[in-house]
Amino acid sequence: MEQVGHCAHPIRVTGCSDTIDATTGVVLASYSSGSEPDGITYLRCGNRRRAVCPSCSFQYQGDVFHLIMAGAAGGSKDVPASVVTHPLVFATLTAPSFGLVHAAKKPGRSGGRRCRPRSGDGRKVCPHGRPRWCMAVHQHTDPLVGDPLCVDCYDYHAQLVWQWWAPELWRRFTITLRRQLARHLGISEAACRRRVRVQFAKVAEFQRRGLVHFHALIRLDGPPTATEDYPPPRIGFGADTLAELVETAAGMVSCEAAPVDAQDVPRLLRFGRQVDARPVHDQADRDHPEQGGGLHPETVSAYVAKYATKAAADVLDGTGSAGRHLVQLRQVLGRLVVRATIAGLTGADGPYKGWGRWVDMLGFRGHFATKSRRYSTTLGRLRQVRRDYTRRRHLDRQRAGDDSAAGWADRDDQDQAEPTTLVIGSWRFAGIGWLTTGDAALAAASAARARDD
Incomplete structure (x- = not known):
């Protein structure tokens, strides 16, 4: 169980692999699932949702925190400490009111x-x-x-259509913000890109009314050079002005949604009026709260990362049963999917393609955590560093005579083989989850103890 981090729903595979020296053809290491208990190799499920796998979601949330923190404060994950001096804003973009x-x-x-x-x-x-x-x-x-004060007054149709197009509204917001920067500087967009670049990290949060809103850290950098990936922007304003531009851009964004069927009407969708954009200040401002406004890189990074593992299931109440409003939303969305399907709008080229697959997400089809290319490091790099560390630790244990670490080292060699080696394997999917309820309960208890420690 330790080998998969006490995962709640590990993936079961069977098979074997050999690590071969590509020059001499000598087999350097071999691994087979037959050497494991029950003849099965377990792999982490990697699910980010806390309601599905607390262990994997806890690890995912930590990765997102480090990713966001590196871009907000710098000084880690190959992001220089000087990035903390760049204009940085914490923005919240909400949905409009539907009742x-x-x-x-x-x-x-x-x-x-x-x-x-x-x-x-x-x-x-x-x-x-x-x-x-x-x-x-x-x-x-x-x-x-x-829950609505009046279910008959509440516009369920408009909410579900807005939810579907929310990712498009965010995309248009990033475009509008870049245009607002150029307009504020009084130059063309092409000239603006030679002075400043917009970088961001964004997560989506489900509210109790079943709508998502976006939390984002938005930072201004200069264009990357051959010697510097995170240069300062060549502009004459700071985070306060950037916050004003963010609020202006959010108010300008709109998207016309296609009607669900012939009886429906097109809708002009916008963000809600409760747009909040506040500057984030560096560590030095902790001594001057009147300047920092209480927002610091560590605070907002932890806040944003908290929502990276949440989903629609997390807006359920403490008893685990959905509120009446959420039940109604799912029912209305189901009827809308049927109407859109009959109208041919859920086909391969329809504007509501795949709508039916997102009923459990209340129609939201976007990624819960996204970032611009040069905001900071990537989740893939963070996971690679963790694999490297795990491999080194268990190789050290193996050299020290700990036989329990042999399987670890052999499996990690599959991912970390040197360029002169070749890994040849044959694996077959055997199922998902622990074989017995006792193993599942033990994994859940071990994961809880690990988090408490």
């Missing part, structure tokens, strides 16, 4: 904590006779949080 929902308000903020107090405009009830107010103070665990 009034119950809300849990945090204490300490301006205004009362009541859900939706009575307004003075005299509009006491909705067209369906239901109240437009709620005087309760909801806790964040309250199943009502996120």
